[in-house]
Amino acid sequence: MYRHILVPLDGSALAEQVLPHVHALAANEGTTKITLLRAVPPIFTTSVDYSGMLATTTEAITQMEQEALDYLNHIAKQFQSEGYQVHTEISALPPAEAIIEYAANHNVDLIVIATHGRSGLSRWVFGSVTQKVVQVAPTPVLVIRPRHDHDKS
Numbered sequence: 001m002y003r004h005i006l007v008p009l010d011g012s013a014l015a016e017q018v019l020p021h022v023h024a025l026a027a028n029e030g031t032t033k034i035t036l037l038r039a040v041p042p043i044f045t046t047s048v049d050y051s052g053m054l055a056t057t058t059e060a061i062t063q064m065e066q067e068a069l070d071y072l073n074h075i076a077k078q079f080q081s082e083g084y085q086v087h088t089e090i091s092a093l094p095p096a097e098a099i100i101e102y103a104a105n106h107n108v109d110l111i112v113i114a115t116h117g118r119s120g121l122s123r124w125v126f127g128s129v130t131q132k133v134v135q136v137a138p139t140p141v142l143v144i145r146p147r148h149d150h151d152k153s
Helices: 019-029 058-080 095-105 120-126 129-136
Strands: 004-008 033-039 086-091 110-114 141-144
Touching: 004 019, 004 095, 019 058, 019 110, 019 141, 033 058, 033 095, 058 086, 086 095, 095 110, 095 129, 110 129, 129 141
Parallel strands: 004 033, 004 110, 033 086, 110 141
Antiparallel strands: none
């Protein structure tokens, strides 16, 4: 049923807590493809170098994209060592848009995403990527609420 699972990751340990669930789903469903996605939106600020001239952010963006790709490839290797077909993807779009756009254009059957569990003012200020994805995604979304260190008992 779930031949292509999209797994958005933001580099946090909380987001990575979806990985055992993805593994279980892929094993049970006979999933043929897992895509790991990380959004790396461009930086719209400039900086001044020591000579007072504006420095380009191209190098910073390139470095951030390479770090994101290295991170995803590290996780992909864990799944690939077990025989799964894993694709890594980075996007310059804001996170929710990146997830929705990728799912809509790449025949994704399921999105598995973590929620950081923000509420109140924090959620209002930062928004909720997960909430936006659930509301707009063209495909089913499995939301995993990660355990925080203080939740363990």
